[in-house]
Amino acid sequence: MPDFQPQIPSGREFHGGDLLAQTLKHLGVEVAFGLHGGHLDAFLLGADEIGIKLVDTRHETVAIQAAEGYAKVSGKVGCCFVTANSGFANGLAGLATAFADRSPIFCITSSPPLQDAETNALQGFHDQVVVAKPITKFCHRVTNVEEIPRIVAYAFRSANSGIKGPVLIDFPIDVLFTPPQVSRISYGAVSVPPAYAAAPDPAALDALIKAWNKAKRPVIITGTGARGTDKELTKLAETTRTPVFYSNKFSSPIPPNHELRGGAATRLAAFAGGNSQPDFVLLFAARTGFLLGDRSGAIIPNKNCTLAQVDLDGSEIGKSLPVEIGIVSDVGLFCDALLEKKSNISVARNEDWIRDCKDHKGTLSAYVDQGKVMSDGQLHPYLAHDAVMRALPKDSIVMIDGGEAGQWSGMTVEAAEPKVAMVATGYLGHLGNGWGYSLGAAVADPSRLVVNMHGDGSAGFHIQELDTFARFGLNILTIIANNYVWGMSVNGQDLLYEGKSKSRPAIQLSKQCKYEIVAQGFNCDGEIVTEYDKIKPTVARMSKSGKPGLINLIVSTKPTTPATMSMVGMTDDKNVIVVPYYNNVPRPFYKDSTEKTNGHA
Template identity: 55%
Template structure:
C-alpha cells in the first residue's frame, strides 16, 4: 500500500467523508473553517474522529476568508468547507478574493446525489465546479469515494505550487456517505515526498549580483510571496546595506533587522518631497506590480534611472505592468539563498549608506496632522489623533488586520507605533470590504500566541459584525476597533473632491450616526467600550487587550480631514484636457478644450 493506515470509526463503516478527512489529516491539515450543512455531515464527523479542528463562522464568506487569514500566518495547508449551492454562493466572494490575492486554500463543498443531477433537487441549481473555475486554479467533482486521497493530494499540490491560489473540490452527498471499498482506494501520490521549489537560473543570479554591485541606492520590496523567505531576504539586506519595505497589502516585521523599514513601500513616493534621490535599483520579491505599488504612475517605482529586478514564482507577473530589466521565475526563498551564496561573506557593493539611513528615518518623520487639534470643529475626534492613541497602546508583536476605506489607511500609516509582527490589508486586489473579520479569525487560530487587532471602518464593520460571536465562542484574543465616522468616508470625501464640498447631499454615502457598535458587541459577549474622548483611549485599549477573549471598541471620529490617499486616488488635475477617473489613472479627453 502506498497510502496511510485507515482508521475505522467505532460502530460504523468507513465512509467517503471519513476517507476525505483522513486524507487531509495525512497531508498536514489541522484546521478547517466553515459553516454547517447537512450535505457535509459525513465529512464533519470524519474530521471530528481524526482530530481536525473545526472552526465554524457565522457566514460562509468569513469562513473562506478565515482560511486566507490562517495561511497568511501559517505554513500549514488549510481547508474551508461550505455546503451545497447556498453555502457555496455565500462563500464565492471569499474564493474570488483568494484567487485575486493568491491564497493557497482548499475549499470543500457538496452537492446533491449524482443520480439527482439536473433533477431540480434541493440545493442543486448551480453547477459549482463550472461556477468556481474562473476563480480557482483547479475545480473538480469527485464521483467515487475511493478517489479521495488521489484527488485531494493533487488539489493541494496545485494550490501550493507555482503562483499559489484556491482550489475547490465538490463531493456529492452520496459520495461522502457511501462506504469505502478499501481495495479500490486510489492513493495517487499522497505519500510521495514534497516536490522541490523552483529556483533561479545561474545566469540570472549572476546578473542580479552585478546589478546589486553597481547600485548606490538599492531597495528591496517584499510581498506575500516572500513571507516564508524572511530570513534569507534580511541576510541579503544586512550584508549589502539594502533597506527592505513591505507593501501596504502585507508587511511583516519579524524577524527584526536594522534594514527592515517600519514604513511600507508607499514612503518611496515621498522622496521628491523631502529632496532625497530616488532608488536606482529595486528588487521586487514576491509581490506584484499594480495598485499596491502605484500602478503605472511610477510614484513608487521610478520610470527613469532605476533598474527593476522582479522575482516571482509566476512568470506571467514579470513585466505585466512595468518595464523590467531582469525577470526571474523562482521561489523567493530559493532566490535569496542563491544570491546570498553567490555574494559570499563580503559582497562588493557601492551603497550610499547615508541615503539608506535617511530613507529608513523617513518613517519616523512627524506627521503633518500632529499639530492639528485633537477634536475637529464638529466636536468629534480628529481621526489621526484617535487612531494614533489606539495604535500606540496596542501590545507589541500583535497582528494588525486592516479593513475599510479611509479607516484602514489612517491605521496603516500609524501601525508601526505598536511594533506589530504583521500588518495585513484584508481588502486585497478585489477591494472587498468586511474581509478583515475572517482574516482576523484565521490569524487568531493560526497564531494563537499573538494578539490580533481587527481594524474596521463603520462601513466595512456592517458586513460581518456577527463574527464577534464566533470570536467569543472560541474565546479568541481579537480586539475589533470600529473607526466610526457615520459615513462611507472614502466615498463621501471622494465625492466632495470631485463635485465640490458645498454641503449638498451626497448619494449613498451616509450611515446612521446613532448606531452603537459597542452595544451590539456587548450583546455578542465581547468586552466593549465607546470612546469619544482622547484621554480615555490608551487606558481602554490596554485594558481590553489585557483580558482573555475578544473585545470591541466603538471609536467616534470625524470624517474630516480627508486622508491624503483619497486625494491621491481621486487624482484631481487642473489640466482641462484630462478626464478625472477616480481611483484609476486619468485619461485624455477625446477632444481638446481651447
C-alpha cells in the same frame, strides 16, 4: 503500499466522508472553518473523530476568508467547508479574494446525489464546478468514492505548489455517505513528499549583482510571497545595505526596529518628483499594480531606476512595468543563492539614504500640528489611530480593513511594531475580509493578540462573527474607527464635486448604531471611546483581557487621507478626464483656452 491507511470506525459504517477527513488529516490539516449543512455531515463526523478541529462561522464568506487568514499566518494550506449551492454561493466572495491574492486554501462543498442531476433538486440548481472554475486554481467533482484520496491529494498539492491559490472540490452527498471498497481505494500522491522549489539561474544573479552594485539608493519591496523568509531576507538586506519596504498586503519579515526596515512601500511616494527616488528596486515576491502605485512612478520610479523582480510566476514579471532583470525563483532559494555570491556584492553603504528611509518611517507627520480634536468635535483620525497602535502589545498581528480607516491604519501600523500586519482588502478591494482573516489568524497563532481594524463601513459586513470569536474564546480585539459615513466615498465626492454639487449620495451611516452594545450582545467586551486621553488606557486594558472585545472609536471625517486624494486624481487640466481611483485619461478632443474644439469655434 502507501503509509496512509484508512482507519475504520468502530460501531458504524465507514463512509466517503471519513475517507475525505482522514486524507486531509494525513496531508496535515488540523483545522477547518465552515458552516454546517446536512450534505456535509458524513465529512464533519469523520473530521471530528479523526481530530480535525472544526470552527463554525456565521457566514460562509467568513469561513473561506478565515481559511485564507489561517494560511497567511501559518504558512499551511487553509481548509474550509460550505454546504451545497446556498452555502457555496455565499462563499464565492471568499474564493474570488483568495484567487486574486494567491492564497492556498482547500474548499470542500457538496451537492445533491448524482442521480438527481437536472431535476430541480434541493440545493442543486447551479453546477458548482462550472461556476467556481474561473476563480479557483483547480476545481473538480468527485463521482467515485474510492477516488477521494487521489483527487484530494492532487488538489492539495495544486493549492500549495508554485503559484498558490484556492482549490474547490465538490463531493456529492451520495459520494460522502457511500462506503468505499477499501481494496479499490486510489491513493495517488497522498504520501508523495512536496516537490523541490525552483532556484534562480546563476547568470541572472550575476546580472542582478552587477546592477545592484551600481546603485546609490537601492530598495527591496516585499510582497505576500516573502512570508517565512525572516532570516534570509534580513541577511540579504544587511549584505547589500538595502532598506526594505513592503506592499501593504503583508508586512516585511525584517524586524520592526531594524535600521533597514523602511515600512510600507506607499511611504516611498514622499520621495517622488525629486532626485532622491530609488535608483534600484528589487520586487521580492511582490506584484506591480495599484498597491504599488500602478504606473504613476510615485512608488516605483518610471525613469532613472533599474527595476528587478523575483517571482515564481514568470508571467507576472514585467506585467505592467518594464522590468530589466526578471528571475523566476522561490524567494528563499533566491536569497540563499545570492548570498553564496556575496564576495561579488559591493553595494556601497549610503548612510544618508538609510537614514532618510528610517526617518521617514518614524515621522509622526504634519498631522500633529492639526490638533487631537477636529472642528466637528471628533478625534483626528490619524492621531487616534497612532494612539491605538502605540498602545497595542508589541508583536501583535494587525489586520487592516476599510477604506480611509484602513489607510489611517496602514499609515500608523509601524508604531505597533507588529509581528504581522496586512491589509485584508487585497487586490479586489474587498471590504469585510478582516473578520475572517482575524479569525483564521487567531486560530493559527493563539499566542498573540489579533487586532481587527475597521471603519464603520467595513465593520457592518460580518459583525456577527463576534459571536464566533466569543464561542471559541479567541484573543481578538476589534477596533472600529467610526465617523458615521463611508469615509473614502464622501471624501472622494468632496474632491470631485466641491463647488459643483451639494449632493453626497449613498454615503451616510447611522450615528445611532452602538457597536459596543452589539459586541456586548455577542458576549464580547465593548466600549466606546470619544476622548483622546481614553484611547491608550482602554486599548491597553482590553488587549490584556484575554477575551474578545470591541472598541467603538469615534473619529472625524476630516482630513482626507493622502491616498484618497492621490487616487481621486483631481486636476485643473482641461484636457484630461478625471477617473476616480484609476489613472486619468486624455479627453477624446482637445480643449484649448479659447474653447475651440476639434478646430471649430
